[in-house]
Amino acid sequence: MEGLEVTVLLGLTILTGALLAPRVRLALPLVLVVLGLLLGFVPALREIQLPPETVLLLFLPVMLFWESLTTSLRSIRRDFRYILPMSTLLVVASAFAVAGIGLLFGLPWETALILGAAVAPPDATAVAALGRMLPRRMFMKLKAESLTNDGTALVLYAIGLSLAVGGHITPLSIGWTVVVSYLGGIAAGVAVAALGYFLLRAISSTIIINTTLLLIPFVAFLLAELIGASGVLAVVVAGVIIAYVSPTVTTAPSRRQAESAWPFGVFLLNGALFVLIGLEVQYVVHQISAGAIGRLVLVTIAVWVALLVVRYLFQLLSVPFYGRSGPRPPRGVRARSRVLSTFAGMRGAVSLAIALSVPAGAVAGGAVDGRDEIVFVTAGVILLSLLVQGMLLPAIVRWARIPADQAEVEEYELAERTISGAALAALDDLAVQHQVSDEVRDRIRFEGYQMLEYTNARTLAREQALVDAEVRALDEMLGQPDPLAAGTDAREDGGDPLAAGTSSDTVDSAPNADGSGGSSRRTIIEGATLQMIATSEDVDLLQRSPLVRHDELTRLKLALLDRKREVLLGLRRSGTVDDLIVRRISARLDLEQLRLQGLEDFD
Numbered sequence: 001m002e003g004l005e006v007t008v009l010l011g012l013t014i015l016t017g018a019l020l021a022p023r024v025r026l027a028l029p030l031v032l033v034v035l036g037l038l039l040g041f042v043p044a045l046r047e048i049q050l051p052p053e054t055v056l057l058l059f060l061p062v063m064l065f066w067e068s069l070t071t072s073l074r075s076i077r078r079d080f081r082y083i084l085p086m087s088t089l090l091v092v093a094s095a096f097a098v099a100g101i102g103l104l105f106g107l108p109w110e111t112a113l114i115l116g117a118a119v120a121p122p123d124a125t126a127v128a129a130l131g132r133m134l135p136r137r138m139f140m141k142l143k144a145e146s147l148t149n150d151g152t153a154l155v156l157y158a159i160g161l162s163l164a165v166g167g168h169i170t171p172l173s174i175g176w177t178v179v180v181s182y183l184g185g186i187a188a189g190v191a192v193a194a195l196g197y198f199l200l201r202a203i204s205s206t207i208i209i210n211t212t213l214l215l216i217p218f219v220a221f222l223l224a225e226l227i228g229a230s231g232v233l234a235v236v237v238a239g240v241i242i243a244y245v246s247p248t249v250t251t252a253p254s255r256r257q258a259e260s261a262w263p264f265g266v267f268l269l270n271g272a273l274f275v276l277i278g279l280e281v282q283y284v285v286h287q288i289s290a291g292a293i294g295r296l297v298l299v300t301i302a303v304w305v306a307l308l309v310v311r312y313l314f315q316l317l318s319v320p321f322y323g324r325s326g327p328r329p330p331r332g333v334r335a336r337s338r339v340l341s342t343f344a345g346m347r348g349a350v351s352l353a354i355a356l357s358v359p360a361g362a363v364a365g366g367a368v369d370g371r372d373e374i375v376f377v378t379a380g381v382i383l384l385s386l387l388v389q390g391m392l393l394p395a396i397v398r399w400a401r402i403p404a405d406q407a408e409v410e411e412y413e414l415a416e417r418t419i420s421g422a423a424l425a426a427l428d429d430l431a432v433q434h435q436v437s438d439e440v441r442d443r444i445r446f447e448g449y450q451m452l453e454y455t456n457a458r459t460l461a462r463e464q465a466l467v468d469a470e471v472r473a474l475d476e477m478l479g480q481p482d483p484l485a486a487g488t489d490a491r492e493d494g495g496d497p498l499a500a501g502t503s504s505d506t507v508d509s510a511p512n513a514d515g516s517g518g519s520s521r522r523t524i525i526e527g528a529t530l531q532m533i534a535t536s537e538d539v540d541l542l543q544r545s546p547l548v549r550h551d552e553l554t555r556l557k558l559a560l561l562d563r564k565r566e567v568l569l570g571l572r573r574s575g576t577v578d579d580l581i582v583r584r585i586s587a588r589l590d591l592e593q594l595r596l597q598g599l600e601d602f603d
Contacts, residue, residue: 036278068239123348184229189237300380
């Protein structure tokens with residue numbers, strides 16, 4: 001098929017999957033994989049091949065960079081003692097366990113090791129697509145693990161491939177490969193991120209800023225590959241650094257454009273990848289003889305089960321080495337969390353890219369070519385991972401009954417109250433600095449106190465709702481009716497009285513549109529003529545025109561936004577507020593700035 005036909009086909013399949021997924025109540029990646037399998041029954045479509053360099057050089061840099069931008073650096077630091085062994089030792093243990101199973105089923109050692117390297121690492125894109133229903137902290141730990149474990153898998157792949165083509169491997173060469181892969185990848189990521197930082201500081205155009213951001217993952221990957229290091233690790237390191245410095249070197253319109261463009265692009269790449277996985281499975285099945293398929297199906301199932309068992313046992317045996325932060329959860333909750341984390345580790349793009357990267361004929365595999373065996377088992381494990389684990393994950397989340405974590409909500413509310421209070425405290429000084437009249441200053445102060453009161457009221461309402469829920473749960477356990485249920489239902493039926501009251505007060509006490517507070521003024525437009533037909537006698541229109549007041553209002557509000565951002569970044573530096581919360585609040589502040597200035601004032 002021609003390139004344009006393939007593009008249209010993938011686009012229509014993604015669109016169909018996006019429409020079907022809500023109706024069949026399945027996650028979109030699962031629907032796309034099934035559609036890819038169905039398309040694979042058409043011989044012409046089955047011939048669509050996914051070149052390995054396409055995944056490694058086009059798909060992965062973009063998807064991994066975006067996942068890195070949306071990863072919490074504080075979470076990585078906090079759970080580093082968990083993430084490090086899971087992204088290194090667990091990958092090695094999984095790879096050798098799979099290699100052992102391959103030997104039992106008659107695969108050569110080299111083929112079995114390459115297969116183990118391919119299926120060992122959980123995939124960041126699959127985790128991001130299917131794991132958002134997990135508890136927040138578990139999701140961030142699994143995401144960070146998936147972003148950093150690919151380097152270990154690629155080192156193992158290089159060792160296995162070298163053995164397969166007759167290379168000489170020594171402990172010294174293995175150690176050197178590991179050092180170059182990790183340290184070189186980190187160095188490449190830091191270097192490209194530093195270059196991007198200085199370049200972003202020097203530009204202000206929205207298009208150029210986002211073009212620079214788009215190039216960063218590809219340059220980082222290329223630089224790492226040139227020095228023989230891990231391109232995946234370089235992209236991740238560059239993404240984490242850029243995510244941290246981005247608020248200080250990018251502009252509000254560039255961030256808003258990026259927040260819209262990157263998720264859309266990643267959505268399309270993810271969707272195309274899941275469809276192509278289904279097609280690849282069909283292609284490999286039709287390339288292998290019927291007699292070998294049964295044996296490879298058994299190998300696939302055994303490898304998939306082994307990966308789950310090894311992951312669970314590794315977590316169980318590693319518990320004494322993990323750092324503890326906060327109160328220790330009950331034993332039953334810890335056991336259920338390990339089961340949930342085990343099923344949440346799904347395979348995806350990196351595994352398929354490693355399998356497809358095996359040169360044809362590089363390994364001898366007995367009845368069939370070794371590369372086909374590796375691709376078949378890898379694609380089968382990805383398929384089982386997405387379809388079985390992905391479909392079971394919602395039920396396992398409900399079964400695990402992990403206690404709700406209110407830390408994110410509490411931090412968000414704390415940050416909102418803190419930046420609002422700091423802005424109000426600096427209001428007088430900013431008004432003097434920007435030569436703003438007392439009238440405009442007092443108007444903004446009034447609006448600021450109303451918003452602060454609303455934020456406080458929302459926090460109190462949330463805490464009261466939690467107390468009411470606990471009371472109702474306790475009453476249900478004791479078999480007694482809840483005396484507060486009627487009142488709570490009434491409040492729910494009638495809306496939030498506190499919020500409604502705030503809104504009503506805002507409307508009743510809001511000043512007139514011209515800022516006069518009580519002056520009566522009306523205008524009428526007749527054709528092209530603007531006539532003032534009623535004006536308060538105590539207002540000098542030439543001295544205090546609406547244009548002057550609007551200009552003062554805009555200047556002071558923009559200054560307050562800058563003050564809020566400064567305080568917000570201070571909360572992030574101190575570790576009080578998580579990076580992702582800073583990202584959410586910064587997005588709201590950016591929207592306020594765009595509303596005040598308008599898009600025409602940029603670029």
